[in-house]
Amino acid sequence: MDVTAPTRLIAVPGGRVTLSDRRTSSRWTVDLAPYRLAACPVTREQYAAVAGDRRPADSVSWYDAVRFCNELSRHDGLTPAYRHHGEEVHWDRAADGYRLPTEAEWEHACRAGTDGPRYAPLDEIAWHRGNSGERPHPVGELRPNRFGLHDMLGNVWEWCWDRYDPEVYGDYRVLRGGGWFDEHWSCRASVRRRSHPTLRIDDVGFRLARSIAG
Template sequence: MVTVPGGHVTLSDRRTERSWTVEVAPYLLAAYPLTGADHTHVTGTHPDSAQDGGRLPAHSVSWWDAVRYCNTLSRQEGLTPAYRLPDTEDGGEDQIAWDPDADGYRLPTEAEWEHACRAGTTGPRYGPLDDIAWHRGNSGERMHEVGGRRPNAWGLYDMLGNVWEWCWDLYDPEVYGSYRVLRGGGWFDEHWSCRASVRRRSHPTLRIEDVGLRLARSPRP
């Protein structure tokens, strides 16, 4: 886990042409996307990514899978789970709660994700695209092991490209209901999707091969 300093980040949405600034407190963020090997080690299950190779990003993981993984890992390490979850995924969106004071693992907020991705930069990317990301132009239309491209200034790898990453936030509940935010772009995406500001949305039950997650934690009090 990398300690990410606090600060301010301005988010934007091309669809609504809206922008908003968020203050971000310091937090911890994994240096790499979750791997298939780590997912299997914690859960005992074998997602497609574990069969593909241990250092590939865990993929075909839904948002619900991701938050349950966070709680499972927290309990195994003696940490306080960050989420209170309903017994079922169906109709449970209004029942899930995040305890921001818990020291367990969680998904980053959208603001935390973009703040970490930018690492103090202001442009669309934190470096030349081919140096930092696996995308359609250089991936051979397949995912790659984590850490194979150059990290950003804060030591975070694969923030752009390889797999999209789930965030905690609802995308636009008035229009899209329970759809959650995805960030970062993936191995099959064109270059314009692999930018720090790009937002994608999907239903929290979606499982698809270009979507994974990255763990975050709040610092201990």
């Protein structure tokens, strides 16, 4: 896999974010240290070395995304964040390599200091069923949030590190953000979705994160 395309990461300040789950009517608060998050989802150009194709990489499983993070880390001379033992994946939190954001990091970055369902009017920031023509679009075309992050809502759902209610769903992982085929109510900062880490489907992708040492 050619992973030579540059990745622009934006420093996200630490803070506190409150997450919620409508299914269980639960809420929980997470304190976050500063971290870095990619300005856009990983593109097909980055993922599959398809020259000129800046649509977000899709049909990427959670395991695929984790492997890509490690491969790009090695390419860039960084310590891979993940260790594999069969289907078990362990996160080395001291590593400086690329990784998936946690669910709390994702929502904190998406909100960028706002507290509503979206950080701006939906059609200005997101490709969804009402404006996408039912297809993905090149990343970075629409308005970013206050942190400078594009496509946090719409275009493709994004894998996060976290398991979704593991006592009920086992290894299912969290997806955030909504996608190009979703109705407007799915493209909100708080919406959570789940799927098995082997899922590959055409409206699911991911974006890179890195921890900040010290």
